[in-house]
Amino acid sequence: MMVADLYALVGVVLFVMGLSALILRSRDLQRILGLNIMGTGVFMLLVTSAHGDGQAADPVPHAMVLTGIVVAVSATAFALALSLARERHK
Amino acid sequence: MPKLIKRCLPVLVGAGAVALGALIAAAWVRTQENGGAMTRAVLEALPDSGVSNPVTAVLLNFRGFDTLLEVAVLMLTLIAVWALDLRLPRTEALPPSPVFSSLLRFSGPLLVVIAGYLLWVGASEPGGAFQAGAVLAGGCLLLRLAGRWNPGARFVRWAVSVGLLVFLLTAIAMPVLTGGLLQYPPASAGMWILLIETAATVSIAAILAALFVAREPEGPRR
Numbered sequence: 001m002m003v004a005d006l007y008a009l010v011g012v013v014l015f016v017m018g019l020s021a022l023i024l025r026s027r028d029l030q031r032i033l034g035l036n037i038m039g040t041g042v043f044m045l046l047v048t049s050a051h052g053d054g055q056a057a058d059p060v061p062h063a064m065v066l067t068g069i070v071v072a073v074s075a076t077a078f079a080l081a082l083s084l085a086r087e088r089h090k
Numbered sequence: 091m092p093k094l095i096k097r098c099l100p101v102l103v104g105a106g107a108v109a110l111g112a113l114i115a116a117a118w119v120r121t122q123e124n125g126g127a128m129t130r131a132v133l134e135a136l137p138d139s140g141v142s143n144p145v146t147a148v149l150l151n152f153r154g155f156d157t158l159l160e161v162a163v164l165m166l167t168l169i170a171v172w173a174l175d176l177r178l179p180r181t182e183a184l185p186p187s188p189v190f191s192s193l194l195r196f197s198g199p200l201l202v203v204i205a206g207y208l209l210w211v212g213a214s215e216p217g218g219a220f221q222a223g224a225v226l227a228g229g230c231l232l233l234r235l236a237g238r239w240n241p242g243a244r245f246v247r248w249a250v251s252v253g254l255l256v257f258l259l260t261a262i263a264m265p266v267l268t269g270g271l272l273q274y275p276p277a278s279a280g281m282w283i284l285l286i287e288t289a290a291t292v293s294i295a296a297i298l299a300a301l302f303v304a305r306e307p308e309g310p311r312r
Contacts, residue, residue: 004122008115008118009115012114013111015110016107016108016110016111020100020104020107023103024100048118049121049122055126055129056133058126058129058132059129059132059144059145060128060129062148063145063149063156066149066218067156067157070160070163070164070220071160071163073298074163074164074167077171077301078167078170078171081170081176081304082174084176085174085176088176
């Protein structure tokens with residue numbers, strides 16, 4: 001088994017764990033964390049897919065991950081703000 | 091019956107998630123078989139991109155449109171959070187912490203230098219507007235928590251929107267100059283990328299810091 005396959009496997013496991021938490025947990029914070037763990041798994045898979053077997057790495061997945069991190073940060077911030085707003089209006 | 095479903099739910103969800111994971115793993119194995127085409131295409135076009143770091147070339151030149159929309163997403167998030175009107179306690183109402191103040195004294199200037207370096211080095215090495223913006227946002231938060239800085243509404247609004255404004259103006263100017271959307275003239279592409287990245291660094295730092303504060307600055311409204 002190659003190191004890249006191990007990284008990809010960890011990425012898939014993180015995705016599966018995050019997805020399960022997203023569906024099974026009931027608290028907002030746990031779901032937001034689950035979503036973030038899912039995203040981290042996807043990023044890990046993308047970065048691993050960029051490896052070029054000793055040659056130059058593919059820059060396109062790297063750029064996608066960089067974009068993805070920023071979108072994940074903004075989505076998390078908005079989700080936290082929404083969750084807080086819901087608590088306030090209860 | 092509903093009780094039974096509730097008891098079986100974790101097992102069902104777990105099995106479904108694992109099946110999905112297996113599908114993704116299978117898809118991953120398949121993508122490994124025909125890799126390399128994209129890398130070659132990027133490396134061939136790299137000399138015309140104005141930068142020598144392929145990731146920056148993809149972000150700001152080949153797929154500049156994605157990055158333009160990404161800056162717009164960041165700004166939209168902040169506007170949405172402001173619109174929620176959370177009425178959080180003002181951070182400037184907290185007593186300024188001496189710990190943050192002394193931390194700021196030596197790390198503040200350092201953070202600004204690191205952000206500038208990351209912005210500049212992005213043309214040739216890993217780095218760029220997002221990394222620099224994140225470091226700068228950390229500096230802004232430190233200033234804010236130390237009770238040293240409470241920028242006015244007008245300043246915050248300009249800082250938050252300058253990145254998207256410069257990016258949009260470039261996108262409007264390029265069809266006139268080169269005939270393509272976000273297609274820079276190869277001779278001055280490096281300059282255009284640096285201009286956009288500088289404005290984007292300021293906006294990313296401002297937006298991340300403003301998201302942390304999560305409260306619209308009070309000031310003149312139109």
